[in-house]
Amino acid sequence: MSATTFSPICFDRGHCWNKDLRKQQRVVKCSIKSGHATSQKTVRVGVLGASGYTGAEVLRLLANHPEFGVALLTADRKAGQSISSVFPHLGPQDLPDLIAIKDANFSDVDAVFCCLPHGTTQDIIKGLPKHLKMVDLSADFRLRDISEYEEWYGQPHKAPDLQKEAIYGLTEVSREEVKSARLVANPGCYPTSVQLPLVPLIKASLIQTSNIIIDAKSGVSGAGRSAKENLLFTEVTEGMNSYGVTRHRHAPEIEQGLTDAARSKVTVSFTPHLIPMSRGMQSTIYVEMAPGVRIEDLYEQLKLSYEDEKFVVLLEKGVIPRTHSVKGSNYCLINVFPDRIPGRAIIISVIDNLVKGASGQALQNLNLIMGFPEDLGLHYLPLFP
Structure with a gap:
């Protein structure tokens, strides 16, 4: 791509997709049930904290992702509600209802976007199953020095061992480290x-x-x-x-x-x-x-x-x-x-x-973690005016 133009948009997935890479995927095709519909997707995704702005933005971007299917949505204060009742603009998607995180079953989930508030994420993530790939959009794993975290966020770090594992995911700078990560700390805006x-x-x-x-x-x-x-x-x-x-x-x-x-x-x-x-x-x-x-x-x-x-x-x-x-x-x-x-x-x-500063970069990072081209599902041109 030249320094003066936007990246070309490819609408033909056959030309965008690396077939050899696709064959190498370790994940297995599965059926994801979303409400009344069943769609064939490669990766089953959960969104924790789906009732916030970053959670909603993740769902907007996933609507056009050919390989990530939404299997789980949590929002404790909105538990029991449909996503369309919280965000009507997401109504056309056939998504599961919101549930409390304590009621979530992660056995049928491969990866999660964690869109929870700062200070609550460490406790949640350290209790999640080890098989999950995770991109955390809060600030809880961004600072490597846990004493610095305590100074700036006013509380002790609750998962220091997990902090050592976290990769800071400024995608264009840390691309290779992100590819092999289990937990990525998504950068702030x-x-x-x-x-x-x-x-x-x-x-x-x-x-x-x-x-x-x-x-x-x-x-x-x-x-x-x-x-x-x-x-x-x-x-x-x-x-x-x-x-x-x-x-x-x-x-x-x-x-x-x-x-x-x-x-x-x-x-x-x-x-x-x-x-x-x-x-x-x-x-x-x-x-x-x-x-x-x-x-x-x-x-x-x-x-x-x-x-x-x-x-x-x-x-x-x-x-x-x-x-x-x-x-x-x-x-x-x-x-x-x-x-x-x-x-x-x-x-x-x-x-x-909300996109490059949060949910879009998070999707870039999860694409890399799961072995997909990092721009998959992100071919949105800017809105103007």
Whole structure:
């Protein structure tokens, strides 16, 4: 894929599918009963926490997945309800009813997306059967240092042995590790938007790591679906506000990834903002270039790093990324600009916080774990306008 175009969309599965890879699958074809219908799928999937935004987004994406069939949906507060009563837009799918997680039978499930709140996931996952492949969309397994987890999340880590097994799943960076994982910690939305442009530049020693400033903005869905006063329409609309100033929980996750890339400790200045739109995220990143480095060098390094990637797109020079251009899709659009201050650069990265920032990347990761092409089920073009 060139650095200036989107990946082509393939509607003919026969041309997209690697037949040799298909023959190598270890999982067996099975019938998945969803309500009154039975469909032939290769992998039986459960969605834990299906009544939240990320759970609903997983189900939207799975609707077009040719190999993953939904066998189990849990939502403790909505147990006993149909998914269409919670999310009418998912009604056309023939999905099982929601049940409490304590009543779930995992013997007929191969893999799960865990879309539960932070702080509850560790207890749930450590009690799941060992045969399950798992992608956790909470923050509970993202930080390798369990003392750092306790500092930022205010409680002890409840599954330290499982933490050692977890793979941090920034797909384009950790693809090979994800392929052999049993448990993947799906990255947060802000860390995804920040690390994708910065990691290649840091690895190539093109930017200084001592003075990185990240000004990030997210749609309201990033705060989850729970009823909160600060998320009421009148509190959010016609305005913008910073939050988590100096203490946002994604800061240590960002620093962990950038430290890995630099092979030395990286500390960033990171301030997130809530803006009055339902979904979308932009990170505007200010960096100091290494001595002798030009803005063209940053652009060429990003082009080299992502020219063969399906979902990370470097735009043509001078084109400013917009959240409108990624809405509903798994794309990350990036570009780099010269700052008015000599020696500095401005990097802009946009994603849909619910897709590439959550459920879409989770599907990329589970595709890899199960041995499928990572873009399977993710051929959604952005919605515009």
